[in-house]
Amino acid sequence: MSVAQVANLSAEAISIEERSPFQIVMMRFKRHRLAMVSLVLMIFIFSITVFAPLIAPFQVQELSVNKYFVAWGTVDEATGRVHHMGTDHIGRDYFSRLIYAGRISLTVALISVIISETIGIVIGAVSGFFGGWIDSVLMRFVEFMLTIPTLPLLLIISAMLLRDENLIPIPESILKFMGNLLLLTPRDARSAVLIILILAGFGWLNAAQLMRGMVLSLREQTFVEASRSLGASNFRIITRDMIPNAMAPIIVDASLGLAGYIVGEAALAFLGFGIQDPIPTWGNMLAASQQFMLDRPWLPLVPGLPIFICALAFNYIGDGLRDALDPRLKL
Amino acid sequence: MAAFFIRRIFQMIIVVLVSAIASYALLNLAPGGPLAGLRQQQQNARFQINEDDIARIRAYFELDLYLPYRFTRWLIGVPRGPIVIGGQEYFSDLTIGCRKPTETETLNQKTGEYESRITGCKEYVQLKDLEGRRTSRGILLGDFGLSWRILRDRPVADLLLSRLPKTLQLIGLSTLLSLLIGIPLGVYSAVRQYSRFDYIFTTLAFMGSAMPTFFFGILMIIIFSIVPKEAGLPYVPAGLSESVRDYTVPLIGAVEAGSFKDRFLHILLPAAVLTIVNISLYSRFVRASMLEVMRQDYVRTARAKGLTERVVILKHALRNALIPFITIVVFTLPGLFSGAIITESIFAWPGMGRLYLLALGDYDYPVAMSIFFILAVLTVIATLLRDFLYTLADPRIRLS
Numbered sequence: 232m233s234v235a236q237v238a239n240l241s242a243e244a245i246s247i248e249e250r251s252p253f254q255i256v257m258m259r260f261k262r263h264r265l266a267m268v269s270l271v272l273m274i275f276i277f278s279i280t281v282f283a284p285l286i287a288p289f290q291v292q293e294l295s296v297n298k299y300f301v302a303w304g305t306v307d308e309a310t311g312r313v314h315h316m317g318t319d320h321i322g323r324d325y326f327s328r329l330i331y332a333g334r335i336s337l338t339v340a341l342i343s344v345i346i347s348e349t350i351g352i353v354i355g356a357v358s359g360f361f362g363g364w365i366d367s368v369l370m371r372f373v374e375f376m377l378t379i380p381t382l383p384l385l386l387i388i389s390a391m392l393l394r395d396e397n398l399i400p401i402p403e404s405i406l407k408f409m410g411n412l413l414l415l416t417p418r419d420a421r422s423a424v425l426i427i428l429i430l431a432g433f434g435w436l437n438a439a440q441l442m443r444g445m446v447l448s449l450r451e452q453t454f455v456e457a458s459r460s461l462g463a464s465n466f467r468i469i470t471r472d473m474i475p476n477a478m479a480p481i482i483v484d485a486s487l488g489l490a491g492y493i494v495g496e497a498a499l500a501f502l503g504f505g506i507q508d509p510i511p512t513w514g515n516m517l518a519a520s521q522q523f524m525l526d527r528p529w530l531p532l533v534p535g536l537p538i539f540i541c542a543l544a545f546n547y548i549g550d551g552l553r554d555a556l557d558p559r560l561k562l
Numbered sequence: 563m564a565a566f567f568i569r570r571i572f573q574m575i576i577v578v579l580v581s582a583i584a585s586y587a588l589l590n591l592a593p594g595g596p597l598a599g600l601r602q603q604q605q606n607a608r609f610q611i612n613e614d615d616i617a618r619i620r621a622y623f624e625l626d627l628y629l630p631y632r633f634t635r636w637l638i639g640v641p642r643g644p645i646v647i648g649g650q651e652y653f654s655d656l657t658i659g660c661r662k663p664t665e666t667e668t669l670n671q672k673t674g675e676y677e678s679r680i681t682g683c684k685e686y687v688q689l690k691d692l693e694g695r696r697t698s699r700g701i702l703l704g705d706f707g708l709s710w711r712i713l714r715d716r717p718v719a720d721l722l723l724s725r726l727p728k729t730l731q732l733i734g735l736s737t738l739l740s741l742l743i744g745i746p747l748g749v750y751s752a753v754r755q756y757s758r759f760d761y762i763f764t765t766l767a768f769m770g771s772a773m774p775t776f777f778f779g780i781l782m783i784i785i786f787s788i789v790p791k792e793a794g795l796p797y798v799p800a801g802l803s804e805s806v807r808d809y810t811v812p813l814i815g816a817v818e819a820g821s822f823k824d825r826f827l828h829i830l831l832p833a834a835v836l837t838i839v840n841i842s843l844y845s846r847f848v849r850a851s852m853l854e855v856m857r858q859d860y861v862r863t864a865r866a867k868g869l870t871e872r873v874v875i876l877k878h879a880l881r882n883a884l885i886p887f888i889t890i891v892v893f894t895l896p897g898l899f900s901g902a903i904i905t906e907s908i909f910a911w912p913g914m915g916r917l918y919l920l921a922l923g924d925y926d927y928p929v930a931m932s933i934f935f936i937l938a939v940l941t942v943i944a945t946l947l948r949d950f951l952y953t954l955a956d957p958r959i960r961l962s
Contacts, residue, residue: 378945379581380896380937382903383918387588387934390922494774498904501776502919514776521780521908528784535777543772550768 259555266551269544276541280334284414287327288312291414292509295322300527316533319516320523329534332511335413337541339427339512340492346431348485351438356469356477358439359446370443373436381433382498388432389504392425399425415510422506426499430492438484445477479556486549490542497538513538570949574942581938582701586633589927617661617685621695623710626687627659636707636931639700643693651690659687701935711926712917718932721917728803729901729913736833737894740840745884747841748848753875755853764849770842779835779908786831798830801910832909836902844890851883858882885955892948896940900933 250258261267279286295307295314299322305314315326358369392398401424406417409424446469449455455472463471493513499505500514508515513534520530620626624635634640644654660683699705706718713721751760783800790797796813799805805819805828817824855861856879864878865871901915910916914933921929 375577375580378577378941380900380941383900383934383937384585386903386919386922387585387930391588391591490772497774498776502904502907503923517776517780524780524784525788528788531777531780532784535774535780538774539772539777542774543769546768546772 256555260551263547263551263554265547269547269551273541273544273548276333276537277337279330280337283330283334287324287330288315289324289327291323291328291331291511293323293327295324298322300523319520319530325530325533328511328516329513329537331414332513332516332534333537335415335423335506335510336493336496336513336538338413339423339430339496339506340489343427343430343434343492343496344485344488346427347434347488348438348481350431350435351484352442352474352477352481354435355439355442355444356446356473359443360450360465360469360473366443369439373439376433376436385429385433385495385499386502386504389426389429389499392429393422393504393507399428401425419510422510426496426505429499430495434488434492437488438481441480441484442477445480446473449473449476482556483549483553486545486552490545490549493538493541493545567946570946574946577942578935578938582637582935583633585934585938586636586931587629589931590629590632613662621661626661631658635697635700636928637700638702639697639705641689641692642695642697644689654688654690656689657686658689658692661685661687701932706932707928709926709929711924712920712929718928721929722914722932722936725912725914725917726899728911729906729915730898731803732829732832732836732906732911732913733894733898733901735829736836736840737897739833739837740844741891743837744841744844745848745887748845749852749875749880749883751845752849752852752856763845767842767846770838771846773839775835775839775902775904776908778839779832779905782831782835783908799824799827800831801828803828803912832902832905832911835905835908844887847890848883848887851886852879855879855883885952888951888955889948892944892951893941895944895947896937899940900937 260270289312295301295318298305298307298314298318299320301314301318301322303315303317305317306312307314314324316329317325319325319328354369354373358366401421403417405424406420409415410417410420413420413423415423449472455468458468458472496505496512497514497517500512501518503518505514506512508519516534517531517538520527520534524531617626624632627635631641635642641658644651646652662684663680664682664684666681698707701707706722708715709718709721747763751763754760786798787800788797794812796811799809799811804825805817808817808819810816811827814823814827817827861874861879864874869878899914900918901911901913903915903919905911906913906915907919918930918933921927921933
């Protein structure tokens with residue numbers, strides 16, 4: 232064997248092993264067929280809601296006077312636009328509302344997940360890293376919150392917050408930002424922000440427990456010791472060594488959390504304690520159409536189905552991510 | 563062991579107290595409240611309500627007392643009046659509330675609207691004024707007070723007792739069914755891992771646990787009630803726990819309102835929804851637990867001893883796999899009381915969950931608070947019971 236050949240061989244060997252962790256995870260994830268299908272589906276649904284103003288033929292709160300419950304595919308004579316899914320009980324285009332509702336429901340869930348996981352990571356990391364009385368106080372609090380039955384308490388809190396909109400001051404800039412994101416006026420965006428706060432306020436507990444567990448086991452690892460002996464500060468150790476290494480279970484938790492928040496937001500809206508009617512969400516469309524299901528059973532089915540599909544898809548994606556991120560599984 | 567229980571009971575009391583304070587404060591600081599409609603009536607010339615009327619109504623709802631006093635009166639029924647020691651009254655001049663607050667209208671610069679704010683007090687309530695005012699004996703002593711709105715001036719306890727049987731029926735039936743069906747399905751699925759049955763069943767269970775109950779309930783009503791009724795096929799009535807009028811269902815025949823047959827038909831759909839959702843949760847749990855246990859050495863030992871597969875699975879594996887199941891079974895206890903809020907509201911089932919929702923929406927805070935308080939107590943009892951049962955089931959776990 233010549234030198235050139237040897238060099239060639241080793242180059243080949245290296246090129247096989249040279250996969251970034253991200254590529255390995257992607258390869259494993261692709262094997263979970265249902266998770267892949269779910270991912271593609273969710274990207275599709277997300278892009279529909281992102282381009283909502285381009286796709287929806289009507290405005291969200293645009294009324295077609297005297298055209299209640301028109302059939303699917305009816306053409307609006309004045310403007311030539313089509314009611315793809317007919318209209319609802321006060322003559323608003325059902326298809327357009329469905330798309331805008333998706334934009335609000337999904338955005339609320341997504342932002343809630345980001346906030347709650349961030350709180351969970353910070354509190355879990357601090358609790359696990361410092362231990363002692365900080366740990367016991369924080370973890371007793373988490374356990375206490377987990378004991379309380381969630382739905383009754385969520386209902387009390389949203390009843391309180393939604394009745395007086397000014398109870399919690401929210402900076403105007405946040406309202407403007409959310410309003411632009413959700414295509415609402417800043418005033419209407421307030422209820423969405425409140426629901427996000429309520430959902431995220433209860434959602435971080437699980438992530439905090441996960442993070443604490445990971446930090447406790449990482450604290451004993453040699454690379455953390457090495458970091459410390461090199462003179463790294465606590466902050467650096469937590470942000471550079473602990474959090475990146477503990478991300479796998481957090482990502483899985485976030486994906487399952489998305490499913491939970493979509494259902495949770497819809498449940499609150501369904502019970503009348505969430506975002507209220509002129510602003511469409513899948514949950515309150517379902518609640519509003521429930522009374523008409525005797526004559527028009529498709530009215531509740533149309534907003535209900537996407538809730539179910541999104542919840543199922545995020546569950547599958549979480550399942551796929553769990554398999555893909557588990558370092559104990561070999562390729 | 564004794565020390566453990568004493569410490570735990572002490573912790574439980576603190577948890578119940580904290581959650582009572584928190585929820586009481588949340589509800590009572592919330593705007594709206596029972597006086598919400600009053601302001602609109604005040605504008606109406608025909609029903610002139612003067613200051614004294616408002617003071618009387620505020621006293622009726624105890625809104626004239628400061629929050630801490632209101633809370634202790636609700637919790638343990640004190641203070642009821644001046645403290646009497648040896649015939650001598652003490653603290654009778656202590657100010658505990660405000661009968662007639664002064665309101666000032668201020669212009670909000672941002673919105674340009676007038677807002678009224680409470681800025682002072684014209685007439686205070688003192689401890690001696692409490693004498694002769696009706697008082698509950700306190701929720702800790704079993705007096706839940708009187709309902710404000712739903713059944714005005716009737717004891718909350720009556721209201722709760724009238725709803726409790728319906729919730730017990732629904733939740734009891736569905737929990738029992740889902741345990742009886744869910745556990746065998748989970749075991750079978752684990753024993754035949756990766757078989758066709760396992761694959762199909764796991765997928766169904768996954769879908770079942772992702773299915774939101776509010777959508778599932780509506781789906782069931784459409785499929786089993788509305789569509790067959792239109793088509794003239796046998797259908798299941800949906801809504802309420804029994805019918806008001808007699809009706810006829812094809813094939814089943816005439817059904818008398820309020821009869822056993824009627825009530826059975828009405829419980830079918832809500833119970834089915836809860837059962838199916840629970841089955842998918844329980845069976846997934848049992849399956850995971852069984853798979854874990856079947857890998858253990860003692861199961862291999864049991865097989866090596868030459869025991870039949872049936873004995874190995876049912877006696878050695880299943881018994882150990884069910885230990886984590888204690889948590890699930892024990893936590894149905896608070897559920898039996900509080901009911902299923904969402905399912906009950908879809909099927910208009912007159913149970914506890916729907917009562918809670920009604921009380922919150924209708925500002926009937928004594929009712930809502932009573933339900934939440936009992937729920938919190940039952941939850942901490944369930945937590946203690948779980949820890950206790952774990953030690954019984956698994957000698958490796960010690961209480962400390």
